[in-house]
Amino acid sequence: MGLNPNNAPLCQAPDQALKKPGLVLCKNATDCHAHICGPQSLYPYIANRIYTPPDALLPHYEALLDALGVQRSVLVQPSIYGTDNRALLAAIQKNPSRFRGVAVVDWDISDTALEDLHLAGIRGVRCNIVDLAEAKGVLPISQLSALANKIAPFGWHLEFLMHVNEFPDLAQLLSNFPVPVVLGHLGYLKTNLGVKDRGFQNLLSLMREERAWVKLTGPYRITSEARVPYADTNPFAHALIAANPRQVVWGTDWPHVMVKGVMPNDADLVDLLQEWVPDATLRRQVLSENPERLYQFEGDA
Template sequence: MNLTNTTPLCQAPDLEIRSPKIAFPSGAVDCHAHVCGPASQFPYAGERIYTPPDATLTQYESLLKMLGVDRAVLVQPSVYDTDNRAMLAALSTNPNKFRGVAVIHPEISDVQLEAMHHAGVRGIRCNVVDVADKSVGLPIAELTALAERIQPFGWHLELLAHVNEYPDLANKFADFPVDLVFGHFGYSHARHSVNDKGFQGLLELLRNHKAWVKMTGPYRICDGDFPYVDMRALNDEVIKANSKRLVWGSDWPHVMVKKHMPHDADLCDLFGSWVSDPGLRKTILSDNPCMLYDFPAITGHH
C-alpha cells in the first residue's frame, strides 16, 4: 500500500548557515541523526506515519562542518522500517567517521548481522512509540530475544519509548543481556516531571550502569518553544544520576517537529548552557560515545 498522498510531509530543517558559539571538543560525536533519501534512490516504506523532505548525507556532512562536530551516529529512521540501505550506504563513505544503529527484522541471519557489524553498525533500534497497537506494553520477551542475538557483537539496544508509560521500568530491565540506550531523555514529557515513576526507573538504570541516555530532541518533550525551559530539570537529573552514561545528539533533520523549527547552532548552544563545565562536555560529547559506539581513537585535531 502506498501512503504517499496521505502521509503528512515534515517541515524541513532550518538551512541558514550559522555556527554555534560553543566550541565542541576534538572528537565530538553527534550521536543521533538520520539520513533520509534521496527518495528517488532509497524509497520510503509504504506504511509510514510521515514523509521527510530529502535530508541527504551531503547536507548532513556540511551541517557537521558548520557545527564543528567531527563524527556521527546515523540512526535508522522509522520511514525506512527494516530497509537499512540508505544508512549503510552513508556509513560506507567514511567508516572512521560514522557509526550506525539499525532496525532489523527478527528473521535476520547471523551472517547479515556480522556484515552490518563490519559496516559500522553498533546497535539496533526498537521503536515502541510509533506502533499501531498500544495495548501490548513493552514486548520484553521479543526485546530480550533480539538482545541475545546482538550480544556477541557487543551491540546495544536503543529504545524509543515513553518511559512514563512504564512505572516498573527498572525492574523490567534489571537483568537485560545488553546495554540499553534511551532516546530523547527517555521521551517522558516534561509535564510528567522528574518524579514520574518511569523516569525515576530510568535514573535507577542509569545509576546502576544498565542504561545510557541520549540528550536529544528537547523540543519533542515539552510544550514551549526554544529554549525549552521545562526540559532543564530532566537534563539536570540525568547528569546527576550518571554523567558517564550520557551522549548528545542533534536529532537532525528534526522530523515531525510540529512547533517552530529550531536552528542546529542554537541547539548546540543550548546544550552548552545546560552543560557548562568543559570537562563534563568532553565526557558527554567525546569520551562516552567512543565507548558506546566503539569509535577509533582520534589522532590530530580539527
C-alpha cells in the first residue's frame, strides 16, 4: 500500500473504549457522518492524499453504534479514496437497512452509474475542498451545477466540506442549484470568528430558506479548547438550531481523522447534544426525523 507516498501524516487512531453516553438517544437515532477506512489490503488509499489514517473498519464501528444507542448511519466517502467508492459501498452492503452513503464521483458520471449508486444506498455526492493537495479552497460552481442537475432526479443532495467564512457570497453562488446542499462541522469556521461572521450568517439565512442543511459534527475541528465539552461551540450549535431545526442533522465524525490534540471519546460527543439541543422534541427531529427525510431511510434499522 505504501505507507506515506507523499509524506501524508499518519493519524492517531480513534478512542477504542466503547462507553455508553449519559444521554439516552431516541428511536432510530442516526449518525449522519462517519467514514470507513480500509482494510488497506483490499482498498488502498490514493497516493495524492493529505493524511494517512489507520484502518477504521465496519465491525468496530457497528459495535460503537450499538454502545452509543445509534440505530442508523450515513457513511461518507473520505478524501483518501478519491472517487473509488468500493470500501463505502461494501460497508453499506453489509447492512443496507442501517446504512446510507454519500459518495464522491467523477464530474462526467453517467446516469446509469448514478442509478446503480442509488440502488446501492447512495443518497448524495460530496465535494471536499478542504482536504486536498491541489485546488484547495476552490468551489467549482459550473461543474457542481451540472452535477446537481444530474443527481436531482434521484432526490440526492450535494455535501460540501468547506469553511463558510471563506465564502461570504455562498447564497449567490448556490442560487441556481436544483438540489439541497449540506455543510459539515457546524459550517467549519473557527469559533474565534464568532457567530456574527458574515459567512456564518449567510449560512443561517440559507437554512431559514430551506436551501441548506448543516451537520452538527467535528466540534474539535473548530474549537479553541483542548478537550470536551468544547463550550465555545455552543453558540454556533444554538444559532443553527434556532435558524431552522428541520435543516440540522448530527454525526460522530468517526474515526476523527487528523485530530492532533486529545482524541475525544464518542460517548462524550453524544453527550454534547444535551447542551446543543436540550429540548427532547427537537433532539428527536435532529437525530431521527431529519435524517429520514434527507437520506431516504425506510422503516426501522
